[in-house]
Amino acid sequence: MTEQTATDLVARRAIEAMVLASTEPVEARLLAQLVELPVTRVEELCDELAREYEDTERGFVLAHVAGGYRFQTHPDLAPYVERFVLDGQHARMSPAALETLAIVAYKQPISRGQMSAIRGVNVEATLTTLLQRGYVHEVGRDPGPGAAVLYGTTREFLERLGLPSLDALPPLGDFVPDASVVEALERGLRVSDDPTPVDESADDGSDAPDSSHSSPSSD
Amino acid sequence: MTEQTATDLVARRAIEAMVLASTEPVEARLLAQLVELPVTRVEELCDELAREYEDTERGFVLAHVAGGYRFQTHPDLAPYVERFVLDGQHARMSPAALETLAIVAYKQPISRGQMSAIRGVNVEATLTTLLQRGYVHEVGRDPGPGAAVLYGTTREFLERLGLPSLDALPPLGDFVPDASVVEALERGLRVSDDPTPVDESADDGSDAPDSSHSSPSSD
Amino acid sequence: MSYAVRTPVFEGPFDLLLHLILKQEVELWEVSLHEIVDVYLSELERMDQLDLDVATEFLLIAATLVELKARRLLPGLDEVELDEELLRFEERDLLLARLLECKTFKDAAQALAAHIRRADRSVPRTVGPEEPYRWMVPDPLERVKPDALRAAALRAMAAPPVVVVDTDHVAPVRASVREAVESVLRLLPASEPMSFRALVSGAPHRLEVIVRFLAVLELYKQGVVDLLQFTNFGELTVRRLHDGETALDAASLADWDDPAIPVDADDDRDDRDDREAIDLGIDDDLPEVPEVVLEPAPQGQPA
Secondary structure (H helix, E strand, O other), X not given: OOHHHXXXXXXXXXXXXXXXXXOOOEOHHHHHHHHOOOHHHHHHHHHHHHHHHHHOOOOEEEEEEOOEEEEEEOHHHHHHHHHHHHHOOOOOOOHHHHHHHHHHHHHOOEEHHHHHHHHOOOOHHHHHHHHHHOOEEEEEEOOOOOOOXXXXXXXXXXXXXXXXXXXXXXXXXXXXXXXXXXXXXXXXHHOXXXXXXXXXXXXXXXXXXXXXXXXXXXX | OOHHHHHHHHHHHHHHHHHHHOOOOEOHHHHHHHHOOOHHXXXXXXXXXXXXXXXXXXXXXXXXXXXXXXXXXXXXHHHHHHHHOHHHOOOOOOHHHHHHHHHHHHHOOEEHHHHHHHHOOOOHHHHHHHHHHOOEEEEEEOOOOXXXXXXXXXXXHHHHXXXXXXXXXXXXXXXXXXXXXXXXXXXXXXXXXXXXXXXXXXXXXXXXXXXXXXXXXXX | OOOOOXXXXXXXXXXXXXXXXXXXXXXXXXXXXXXXXXXXHHHHHHXXXXXHHHHHHHHHHXXXXXXXXXXXXXXXXXXXXXXXXXXXXXXXXXXXXXXXHHHHHHHXXXXXXXXXXXXXXOOEOOOOOXXXXXXXXXXXXXXXXXXXXXXXXXXXXXXXXXXXXOOOOOOOOEEOHHHHHHHHHHHOOOOOOEEHHHHOOOOOOHHHHHHHHHHHHHHHHOXXXXXEEOOOXXXXXXXXXXXXXXXXXXXXXXXXXXXXXXXXXXXXXXXXXXXXXXXXXXXXXXXXXXXXXXXXXXXXXXX
């Protein structure tokens, strides 16, 4: 194998990997930058890949859509993909997302910093998911210094849950939140958005169960 | 093309498409149901696909993880993918968390008290971390008195480790310390009435200041 | 033998003990229990901030170690009852088994870490189906019941673990050196010597034997009794030096039984935090044993 083709092979594989892992179409320019090849060469490689998939009758295609390259299912397989998607066995809410959502539901309006303080981990990723899904939205700004964004649940959230209003949420009862939770809520607005490492253990904070890579548009 | 291989081809392509469209590992059972083939046949097809990707040096692999199949990037391409997928970083786990996780993995279902007994320290904090990260969850209650909560590992745990199932964990027997370690430990705790003289002589010398023969005015 | 064990923060008593014992592996022939006990205790002393729960387990192990060590000082081990003998081995073996188990899981944890490192080199595809299908995906929240949300809220806001020292596994066997001193003085005839064996003949529990031995040493230290022993591990004889009661040094006695009171105020160990003085000092001739609470049968035996 010549040096040229060895480079090409690595570039080709890297392109496949990056496009596969990406949650958005990837621009040729970005791919070119990362594999350190000219954009035109990257475009050629992508074309080759696409042809190869077609020739070997793969169930997926490398599509060039607005904004870049992405993998998608082959149109031939639409009936299968539809049934698969409708079956919906794979749509599930991660425990982390559910907890964050629960905190917002019961403690709104609430800042991201407060959520992180209560959960003891950075809620960044889960919150993004919840925002994208439309369960949660911005409801205002904290009047205090820092003017942190405050979040609350949406109408869609109530609809999905089949509740007429927030008052219909099952009451937490005589549950007394932990002192640290109370403190986090009171401190409230002074809490900067940067997540305090509440969790003593060696967690570096990222929101584990949810941090399943790349951007969290988990639908 | 015979009818048989035609069916196989469609099934193979459909599997590729469905796995590509999934956000989670897809169970062979679900795939089998949708392509209308026996589960074992689907597993064979998946194995074939995985081999094919490997043989043709694709940048992705078809991995068998947490009871299902999923596409993931080839480990060779980690340097590229890491630069590309910035928010995919996992939180690192502390040694304490790992040890507790290992205990749960091998001894599940297991109560908190039992974990603490094995580690010799209270596992409360580490267990909370593991629960929050979703690697461990409640799986039941001890039928005995006290009805202690029993814990086990989750699907996220398998995903995090990249294992198809708990059976794929290396057997615990692999980690039982070898004879030399056992001997060292045994020797370390040997009481004097053990038959080996080696120990005795070591004692006699160094134990002297401790023995009752020392001068009475030592205080 | 010197140990530069300044290094890591030990996660627990097994951690420390494994470290101490396995560290000596290279010098296998010199391994001896008493050194391990000493280093263990001095390690313990250096830990100036012990969590209560950690401390408990550390102390339990320390107590077991001290007990093992103390056994060597007891005379006539070969003549103790078979039951006792078995019990002794049982206890030692139990500690050994627990150490082995702990080591096993430490190594298993390494293997898990290796799996995780390997898995981390791959990123799974999570984007899901493309547009025509995306809208068909059932909303995950539709499967969530309001009660599940409530449960999640409670879980998230639940108090962080309340530290409760689990004492279930601590047998309520208590022995005080102060009381043992009284017993010894009561038992010991004014004029004639008495063998240690006889002194402990009425002690129902091994722990009491040990504590009574410590009491004898204390009395020896204070010049109340004299000790005679003609051969190593031979019969130990205790003889009262003076008739009548000698004024006992109460502070010294308290030293044994009352670890909460820092009795070493005049000590030159200046870096100690007196507030938390859990004094297991081995600066003196013998390990001082605080109100000894031994654990004959710890829970969590290896399966």
